[in-house]
Amino acid sequence: MTKLSVNVNKIATLRNSRGGDTPNLIQVATDIQHFGGEGITIHPRPDERHIRYQDAYDLKPIVHTEYNIEGNPIPKFIELVLAVKPTQVTLVPDAEDAITSNAGWNTKKHESFLKEVISEFKRNDIRTSIFVDPVPEMIEGAVSTGADRIELYTEEFASEYAKGNLKAIQPYSTCAQQAIDLGIGVNAGHDLSLDNIKFFKENIPGLLEVSIGHALISESIYLGLENVVNMYLHRLK
Template sequence: MAILSVNINKIATLRNSRGGNVPDLLKVAVDLESFGAQGITIHPRPDERHIKYQDARDLKRIVTTELNIEGNPIDSFIKLVDEVKPAQVTLVPDAPDAITSNAGWDTIKHRDFLTEIVSHFRNQGIRTSIFVDSVIEMVEGAKETGVDRIELYTEDYASHYNKDKEAAIAPYIKAAKKATELGIGINAGHDLSLENLKFFAQQLPDLLEVSIGHALISESLYLGLENVVNMYKARLSS
């Protein structure tokens, strides 16, 4: 069964909108774990418009499951990860002004750079994942970097799920099979929701982890965090 890591960027966005500490990001992380979340994901960006670098340091002290830090490996990000030493770092090719992640790495074009970064983090005992599109060549390129896992970028799946879910999942099945063949672990994330997660997880039996934030927090406005966390876990286990 894949584990559920909850991305709490949206909690930080809400907190920052008033300049105080409501909601309390650290308390939310602790509560999510008590509700059954099996990991906490954050994606600090250089402008700290949601997750602040200090949040990463503070979360390291209190997260008892797995802390996953996502981001573009610019110098400040690398230094932060070196300091915090999370369980996992996920490399994402975000532009500084990106509203949200919108593409995976070209692991062929950036192979040398990614190989250097992966080696740097793995030498510190940090499990390393690369954000990739569901393209066989990109999975094969990721293997060449020495990475532990890939995270499949699932926006395309989510956007086509209601039109033709079989067609939407097909490239992800192929990419996942290739990753398993190459000995790479499989994570997934972006626009996964209560509606589309169950089918996705059923079709990718080697899926290890999903990272879900925007949909989960939005659904929790109506259903409550504790209820929604367990609804997600049920979809991963069925």
């Protein structure tokens, strides 16, 4: 079974656009879990343009499924994760001015740094995942860091799938199997949607979790949040 973790960053973006508390992030996260969502993901950035650091603390008591915090492991982020102690931390090498994540880690180049950060999280019983491109060398590097899982960066797949290029799944399938063979778990995320999630799931061995935010919230504008969460769950089965 592949778990669906819903990224609620876009809810925070909408809330922040008016400066108030509508929509209420805590209520939405509560409802998503009630609707069947199997995890809540947030990705706080230093400028707090969507998820605020305080949101991470406020969500902790109400997330009874899996709590995943993504981000670049700068000192402030590390401090936050160690204080909140989510189920999982996903390390993403996004620049401070990036609109959204746009590349995976070079796990060879940054192996020493990642090892140090990951060992600290694991000492605190926090599962660790590294955001990576579907490149065999990067999978090998991720294993060397001591991470529990990788998260495959799926933008290239989503873009090519939309053009009808089904062969774009091959690097992801290959790297997922490689990760399994090396004893590391497989997550995935970025631009996965109702259109492509079933095909992706069917072709990725051992897929443990997908983290979906932008598409899911956008689709919910037309179809409703409860309906969309269950449409994803159906496709992932």
